[in-house]
Amino acid sequence: MLDALRRHLASGASLDSLSESFSVFVHEALKGDLAEVDARLLLWRDSLAHHPLNGLEEENLLRARLDQHRVAREFVAWAEHKLEVRSLTKRTRDTSTIVHGASPLAVQGAGLEAESLGLVASPSLHMPFGTTDQAQVAQIAEHFQRAWNHPTATVAVREDFFEAARALYENRAPESLYLRILTSLFSDFVDESGEETERRSLTGFYDTEVWKKLYKFQRDGVLGAIEKLERHNGCIIADSVGLGKTFEALAVIKYYELRNDRVLVLAPKRLRENWTLYRANDARNPLVADRFNFDVLNHTDLSREAGMSGDIDLAHLAWGNYDLVVIDESHNFRNNPQRDDRTTRYERMMNAVIKSGVRTKVLMLSATPVNTRLADLRNQVLFATEGDDRALAREGVKDIGQTLRQAQTRFNAWQKIPDEQRTAK
Incomplete structure (x- = not known):
């Protein structure tokens, strides 16, 4: 269709087009033929809002040439003197392009869009119909003229x-x-966060005391943590230290308590009172x-089979019935050494709390x-995947073990670089 337009524009006096969208790259392809041509462009309803003038997805290769500044500037220089633009206020499925002059041409099914003209490949099927029959050209031109001059069906959008x-x-x-x-x-994250924010407001979460006491950066952290959970x-x-992790965690806990979830906090014995208060x-x-109504246990309670921990009877505790577990000082679970004589805290946490019962x-x-090596991080992350490295891949994370080993190797090499060279590296 571009070739047909070039042949007829050579002697054409004016051009009209009813288009779904418009691209400056169409002008780039035809600029030699359009230099002295007056044109009118009638865009579909809301075209400017949904179709950028630097092209749609299929014009990515044209944008990749990185000459958009020149292309757009040359288009505006021509359009300011030669182009009039209006937009439909009603919906249509029609597109057409008409060349007026000594060699008239009318094309139905193709506006000044890169795809329908064949400037770029298209995933859609385009079947434009071109005619040089003067009666048919006149009829199509009359339809365009009627739409262009309609008092309510079109509106001027030249400035926009x-x-x-x-x-x-x-x-x-x-x-x-x-x-x-x-x-x-x-x-994607912003869109999903907006939807989640609306849902959270229904629970009364934003009216809680803990939410009101958070700083802006803490609120961002809380919402990010909930989204990741x-x-x-x-x-x-x-x-x-000192940035308020405890209050951020309390806000997360309150959110899940408002959803009627059961919450357990595991803390070092010296910090237990901080949570129970x-x-x-x-x-x-x-x-x-x-x-608040969450349970609090010490890290060391994971090694006990019976006895009381505060007001909790460990012998009858349903370990697998917690929807959310908060682990304070989680780096204490960074190592996972196997023991033949007893069950370790890490194993008890993984098997009795994480893997059993409800999804935690x-x-x-x-x-x-990370205290000593990057594998410290891996053992903590595995709590989120019930000990399954493959689950990390399903969540969009590659082999975390291999990744951490590679990172550790690079870090070790970096440490051997003399201080005067380390900054550059």
Whole structure:
């Protein structure tokens, strides 16, 4: 169709097109023939909102040439003097292009879109019909003229159209480029987070005392942790000391308690009282209004078969009935040595709590999740996958063991580099 347009535009005086979209790369392909041609472009309804002027997905190879600035600038220089633009306010399925002049041509089924004209390959089936019969050309031209002049079916969009075209070559601040990259990379996460935010509001989560006491960066961390728990079944909050990991974890706990989930906190014995205070009807509890109801056990309780731990009878505890387990100082579970004489805490945690009973989500808290080697991290992450390395691959993570071994090798090599060279490396 491009070849046909070129032949007829050579002697054409004007061009009309009803198009689903428009691309500056169409002008690039025809610019020699359009130089002295007056044109009218009638776009489909909402075309500018949904179809960028630098092309659709199939024009990726044209954009990859990295000459968009030049292409867009040359288009605007021509269009400001030669092009009129309107947009439909009603829906249609028709497209057409008409060349007026000594050698008239009308094409139905092809607007000024790169795909329908054959400028780029298309996954869709395009079957445009071209005619040079003067009666048929006149009839198609009359239909276009009627739509163009309709008082309510079309609206002028010239200013919006040219603003979008100029945006393709105007200089942008580096910050805007960085924001564009982040938006592209994390658009799925942002969209899903928005849906989750709306659902969470129905639980009253944003009205809780613990949520109100969080700083902005802590709220971001909480929402990110909940999203990862929902998607991957596990998360490590590894903020530095003093940034409020405990309050972030309490907010996550409250979210799941509002969903009627059962929560267990495992903490070192010296930190047990820090957690039990937030459950107590005690004047020292700043979150007393939230009425927390989670259980608290010591790390060492995983080695016991009976006895009392606070108000919990370990002999009759249903270990596998927890929907969420929060492990404070999770780096204490970084090693998983096998013992013949007894069950280790790591094995008890994995088998009795994680693998048995209901599907358990695991939130880990540690300022130092990697203490000695990167395998420390692997053993903690495995809690989220019930000890299955292959589950990490299903969650989009490659062989974590191999990845960590490679990273450890590179880190060891880096440590051997003299100090004066290390910064560059």
